[in-house]
Amino acid sequence: MAPINDLFGKKLSVINIGAPVFKDDLAAQNVSVVQLDWRPPAGGRPELIAALDVLRDRAATDEANAVAVAAILDARPVLTDVALTALEAIPGMTPTTILHAGPPVAWEAMAGPMRGAVIGALIYEGLAADEQEAGRLAASGRITFAPCHEYGAVGPMAGIVSASMPVWVVENKTAGNRSFCTLNEGLGKVLRYGAFSAEVIDRLRWMRDELAPALKAALARTGGIDLRTMIAQALHMGDECHNRNKAGTSLFIRAIAPALAQTGAAPEVMARVLAFMHSNDHFFLNLSMPAAKAALDAAHGIEGASVVTTMCRNGVEFGIRVSGCPGNAWFTGPAQQVQGLLFPGFTAADANPDIGDSAITETYGIGGFAMGGAPAIVQFVGGTVGDALEYTTKMYEITLAENPSYTIPNLNFRGTPTAIDLRRVAATGLLPVINTGMAHREPGIGQVGAGIVRPPRECFDKALLALAKRVDM
């Protein structure tokens, strides 16, 4: 029997790609039909479609992606230590190195909040006495600016890491690589949002002198904290581990408190440490971020792979890296305005364009990608619980895997959409959804709101062209 005959007598099940009128006529005949929400691939641009066609049926890319996906899913990020200074922990760090969020950016081009944070860091390091002096030093060429991402680190918002800041050390027990992140400073006027007043510097010094040593001593007694397990639990408790970290922070306090008590620290020290963590719902963000970084770095640099391993922004540009373009090949586009809620007294005009390395959580398949499990977050854009589920559901269209470790109860414990495939982003035109905070445009003011943002499409377009060229040579 000719295989065409297999269709005869079968119940038709139709996918309609194009005019919805045909779907309606089929539905009127009681045929099972699904309408594809079709749009021209790669925005209809011929050179991108050609690149897509190079990559799309490429077995070598599928195989490379399988390796990258396994590296992400199998990663077991464990919090092993607090290094008392970034200088001692981060390879390549120098006393005059300032790491920042996002793709590379020169001092002159930096956004207001990042400039503010650099000023604060130089004052904190004792390299400058005040704002003016710090500005002159930053512009002098004597400071080495580099992306956190190029040093195994990640930083929220401005993402500034300077030599004497303490950093979390996270080890990916599967691949053996390490990642780093500063300790979260709390809310309001904080360095990561570009504030650098005396109160900000004093808090950083307290963190260095009291908080970090206490946590280091406590952590040493735990034998390490498995962050994958902790993130998995936080997701079940309504966090998405980017804009909502209340559950993760609580879980961390619960895990660290007994060990902290055993360190013999003075009761008032312990009280200050615990109260500081408790007062800051985002304390866990600086752990979910390096956990994501440790997993994704293990998947970076696999020849031919089209998995996105980095998404980040410096307040001026959004940048991505792709596994199959090894090293620090950045693909950038303009940072976008965040859509969301502003704190009282601020307007949209006050908000700086998108900034921070925290989109590493979305790259890892949590954050905005796990919004279906954290519907409280969707209120930032006036959305509904249904919208939250839809945000997550849509992300399965552009990802290669579902993470069995990170499941969403109200999606029947489906794994979160994981491993963004450059090809699928280009083909569908669907951009990753990112939950994020908003910083004031001007240095020194701080956070003004939070919301949702999408990357500029051109990052993905450029990366697609570069990867296609690379594999085609």
Add this chain to the structure above:
Amino acid sequence: MTVHVEVRKNTYYDSVTLMALTQKMAALPGVAEAVAVMATPMNKDLLAGVGLLTAEADACGADDLVVAIRADSDAACEAAVALFAGAAARQSGDKKTAAGFVSLNTAVRHLPDANLAIISVPGEYAAREARDALRHGLNVMLFSDNVSLADEIELKTTAHEKGLLVMGPDCGTAIVNGVALCFANAVRRGNIGIVGASGTGTQEVTVHIDRLGGGISQVLGTGGRDLGEAVGGVMMLDCLEALSKDADTAVIVLISKPPATAVADKIVAAVKTCPKPVVVCFLGGASAVRAEKAYFAATLEEAAGAAVALAKGEQPASPACRHEKLATMAAVARAKLAPGQKTVRGLFCGGTLCQEAARTAPGEGNIFIDLGDDAYTRGKPHPMLEPSLRLPHLLDAARDPAVAVILLDIVLGYGAHPDPAGVTAPAIAEAREIARAAGRHIEIIAYVCGTDADPQGKAGQEGKLAAAGATLAKSNVRAAWLAAAVVTREV
């Protein structure tokens, strides 16, 4: 005149939806020009052509929407924009309630039993989608036109190897397992299988089979180029083989324009080895002769008659002779004509129906226009979707003192306009009035290709046409015969 051009970035609507909205906007009082298009290079040319391509619109891409209106007042402009916004919002609302799959990849992952993809996206993207569908093991109905010959050959070669259907490109008609796909009529099920390289030709055969009491097993389309030298009839041969092995099919009908000689040889060879009787209707090709194993039919109606006879186990009767009744009708009409009224003007929605009529009623000065041809549909909907596009041509024909007969097809079925006769009837009355005022009689002959089971209902549609003064014919070919008889005095 006021002009309003707005751009909506990253907002995609398919062209059929936009054309329908464009028509509605253009119909508003005071609106001179309305264009709602995705900003493809072709559409930008179209906007430039009507002087509505702004710099902002020019900078847009294929997934950006441009809505441009020229009207004689701000209020008219605003009304058009409001109409568009309201209808477009409903469209996007509809989308939200659908399953919302963006890619075929995801759709098939969640619909493992999917077995057919219908593709009607713009031609330049259609082959990619079809390739994707074949890769996922889906049969394909490729409605889109403007697919390259090279792509068609590649797709059909792949389909042939995988044993899948690729109906099209430019295939608008099929009935699979009793389900009408795209443009097709609601016809009885039965034991006659059809493979058609022509859309309205296939529709015509199916409605006559239904009228004659026969029924359909499967109707498979191949697209118009399948029997050309380049494609080599690969899909017609595959479909013929499939129907020859189909237990529910007793008789097979092949419908096409005359194939290339080499392809015709292949088809005839396949027909010879086919264990079932095959009726071949190569329009404009062989006349009504009976060949070994194959029954060649000269007209679509005749093909249907032969198939129904064979399906009952009878021998096909010789072709219906030109009815005396037609001669009587022609004589009555002819008596009313003024001197100088000597020609037929055929205004068709169906391409094959147009061809059949033109061939049946040749004559000096007779003009047959296929309004579904690309030359008339560029940037506009097909007249089967929007029958009002024919009306200006109808009134023009009525003003022409040489025209004696206007010939119209009204195509019903799924996919077609919900009330084509209702749209056309007022213009028929107006055309008759134009002629009457000039001291002429204009004979308007209409044929309704459809069944009473169609969503529009044949009887009701015929009633509207008759009430407006049209003469109704029983088939397309009879309408053409009658038209010829009126002007040539011969039947």
